[in-house]
Ligand code: HEM
Ligand SMILES: *[C@@H]1O[C@H](CO)[C@@H](O)[C@H](O)[C@H]1NC(C)=O
Ligand SMILES: *[C@@H]1O[C@H](CO)[C@@H](O)[C@H](O)[C@H]1NC(C)=O
């Protein structure tokens with residue numbers, strides 16, 4: 482099982498680094514953990530939830546994602562982050578996708594998301610296609626989860642589907658629930674614990690920063706004027722600081738971006754931890770994982786053995802994807818992801 486999970490994640494790394502490559506070895510499993518005939522030896526993927534109501538949903542999302550990613554390789558990182566931000570604010574309920582209304586500011590307009598979180602159009606686009614094929618069936622919360630899974634080719638059998646979307650959302654809760662990049666280790670541990678995720682899972686999931694980019698504004702001046710000291714953050718690797726100064730210039734630029742993992746910026750792998758151990762974590766929150774003996778031990782472990790981290794990451798994403806899922810009469814299947822019905 483674990484081994485197969487790793488195989489699938491590797492296939493995913495492939496998907497990200499070699500965009501346009503086909504999907505590999507997608508097996509299917511239903512909610513009861515039974516494996517249909519003909520897919521023996523292939524444990525990867527599939528929620529089965531829409532098998533009756535919209536049998537083409539999963540394949541369609543996979544196909545659309547492959548297509549979209551082949552045209553824009555920045556998409557997987559955006560969708561993985563979007564899934565994290567959705568799940569941490571009232572659970573994985575698609576609330577991140579909603580637009581503000583005249584009376585209620587949406588999560589997507591809260592500072593942790595606006596302007597840095599992008600990719601909403603990807604989910605809206607997939608939803609539109611699904612609505613044309615299976616009107617009113619596939620929830621936006623599920624589309625985001627499927628799209629995140631496709632983004633990482635996440636593979637655990639327990640990776641839960643069948644969640645409905647919310648019509649209840651709040652900008653201020655996004656601010657409260659999402660950890661800022663200035664977080665120290667104790668507040669990271671606490672924020673993840675409040676979502677049912679352990680210290681180990683927190684460090685594992687931080688490995689999401691092995692892919693994608695950050696706006697210079699999120700680095701909080703670590704490269705030049707840390708906490709108004711007039712100096713770079715002494716805990717930041719000085720070569721990286723110099724490179725960031727060159728790329729970002731002044732502190733608060735929002736229009737420039739830098740990669741988060743300088744070793745392998747487009748591959749989801751454990752090089753993030755290798756970088757951390759060289760003080761190359763981009764944010765204070767990354768760096769802070771070295772400041773607690775327990776999290777440091779996890780960082781070292783994840784840096785040492787790629788396959789161990791990969792397996793743990795799959796499991797961590799799976800667990801994160803199960804936070805406060807709406808089922809039954811809770812929530813609704815939205816017609817447009819950015820609007821409540
Ligand atoms: C541990 C607490 C975390 C903090 C404080 C944090 C903070 C941030 C910040 C500030 C950015 C850059 C935003 C920008 O300026 O563009 C970012 C990007 C990103 N984060 Fe996190 N994050 C955390 C955990 C996670 C987790 C758990 C995941 C997923 C498993 C994740 C996935 C990503 C990805 C993929 C990006 C790149 C997005 C892109 O390329 O557009 N982060 N994060
Ligand atoms: C939600 O907002 C986006 C960006 O402002 C816009 O493009 C989209 O059309 C909006 N959705 C709806 C249903 O109005
Ligand atoms: C909206 O969510 C909040 C926080 O979870 C809850 O207290 C409130 O009852 C919900 N409102 C509705 C109408 O479901």
Ligand SMILES: *[C@@H]1O[C@H](CO)[C@@H](O)[C@H](O)[C@H]1NC(C)=O
Nearest residue numbers: 663664665666667668669671
């Ligand atoms: C960590 O950050 C939290 C929230 O900002 C703060 O209340 C706490 O005092 C900080 N802890 C340490 C050890 O600095």
Ligand SMILES: *[C@@H]1O[C@H](CO)[C@@H](O)[C@H](O)[C@H]1NC(C)=O
Nearest residue numbers: 643644645807808809813814
């Ligand atoms: C989602 O809501 C619909 C009614 O809007 C309901 O029929 C369906 O069972 C719900 N789905 C889940 C997974 O709970």
